[in-house]
Amino acid sequence: MLAVITGASSGIGRELALRLAERKYDLVLIARRTERLLEISKLLRNVNIKVEILSLDLTNLDECKILLNTFKNRNIDLFVNNAGFGLYGASLDNDTAKEFQMLDLNIKTVHYLTKEISKIMSRGTIINISSMAAFLPTPLLASYAASKSYVYNYSMALAYEFKQNKVPINIMTVCPGPVKTEFNEVANANPKMKGLSVEKCVESILKGLDKNKILVIPSFKMKFLRFMLRFGPTKLLLKVSYKIQSKK
Numbered sequence: 001m002l003a004v005i006t007g008a009s010s011g012i013g014r015e016l017a018l019r020l021a022e023r024k025y026d027l028v029l030i031a032r033r034t035e036r037l038l039e040i041s042k043l044l045r046n047v048n049i050k051v052e053i054l055s056l057d058l059t060n061l062d063e064c065k066i067l068l069n070t071f072k073n074r075n076i077d078l079f080v081n082n083a084g085f086g087l088y089g090a091s092l093d094n095d096t097a098k099e100f101q102m103l104d105l106n107i108k109t110v111h112y113l114t115k116e117i118s119k120i121m122s123r124g125t126i127i128n129i130s131s132m133a134a135f136l137p138t139p140l141l142a143s144y145a146a147s148k149s150y151v152y153n154y155s156m157a158l159a160y161e162f163k164q165n166k167v168p169i170n171i172m173t174v175c176p177g178p179v180k181t182e183f184n185e186v187a188n189a190n191p192k193m194k195g196l197s198v199e200k201c202v203e204s205i206l207k208g209l210d211k212n213k214i215l216v217i218p219s220f221k222m223k224f225l226r227f228m229l230r231f232g233p234t235k236l237l238l239k240v241s242y243k244i245q246s247k248k
């Protein structure tokens with residue numbers, strides 16, 4: 001079995017790689033930081049699986065094409081669109097070029113790879129990592145939250161289309177709340193909310209994979225929060241969300 005993971009050099013992607021290796025998946029690990037990918041491949045050298053690394057910047061469409069060309073005529077069982085990052089700050093202060101880079105990676109790349117990999121895969125699962133932010137307009141993380149709403153809505157709709165059209169690929173959307181990874185450092189955020197461990201987050205993802213779920217929300221707390229969000233008036237939700245985000 002072959003699993004391909006984007007953003008495998010740290011956090012959720014790295015942990016997922018280690019856990020899938022235990023399940024004897026061969027792995028293709030993708031990210032920009034080659035040395036980090038090499039470190040994971042070294043860690044796995046005594047496990048009887050194949051590990052390939054691809055150092056690619058997936059904000060770049062040509063590099064996404066390199067990824068796709070690598071898999072022509074190969075069977076992929078699991079593809080994980082995990083690479084992504086956030087950008088914390090008042091929207092008017094955020095650098096537009098950096099925002100566009102984030103939107104390229106979080107939206108365009110996920111869209112493009114989901115679609116093109118679906119054409120290559122004959123069966124299996126595509127996991128798209130969205131966020132709890134998908135369910136809530138989030139001041140001070142405005143464009144990031146909006147990008148994750150795209151991932152959620154696109155992936156859920158595609159999962160339904162595939163089932164209707166009998167495409168034998170399950171699209172599984174994952175919406176984690178805060179998870180202890182390098183995410184906050186990269187986003188320049190420092191939320192007061194305690195994050196879930198990356199191990200627990202990945203455990204939920206793997207349970208979802210085993211059950212062929214279309215939506216996974218790691219942790220009971222976040223599932224409950226998602227339920228409550230349905231009833232909160234938007235004005236109040238925005239106020240609470242702003243308060244949480246501004247506690248830096």
Ligand SMILES: NC(=O)c1ccc[n+]([C@@H]2O[C@H](COP(=O)([O-])OP(=O)(O)OC[C@H]3O[C@@H](n4cnc5c(N)ncnc54)[C@H](OP(=O)(O)O)[C@@H]3O)[C@@H](O)[C@H]2O)c1
Nearest residue numbers: 007009010011012031032033058084131178179181182183
């Ligand atoms: N942590 C959280 O609180 C949280 C909550 C909800 C959702 N998420 C989502 O979970 C996913 C994984 O994030 P994480 O928390 O594990 O954060 P992380 O530790 O910062 O990992 C992000 C991964 O994405 C890769 N990446 C970033 N830019 C890239 C690019 N241009 N091309 C290729 N790879 C790139 C990074 O590798 P390189 O830097 O080596 O390229 C890294 O491997 C993201 O989509 C994030 O939005 C995270």
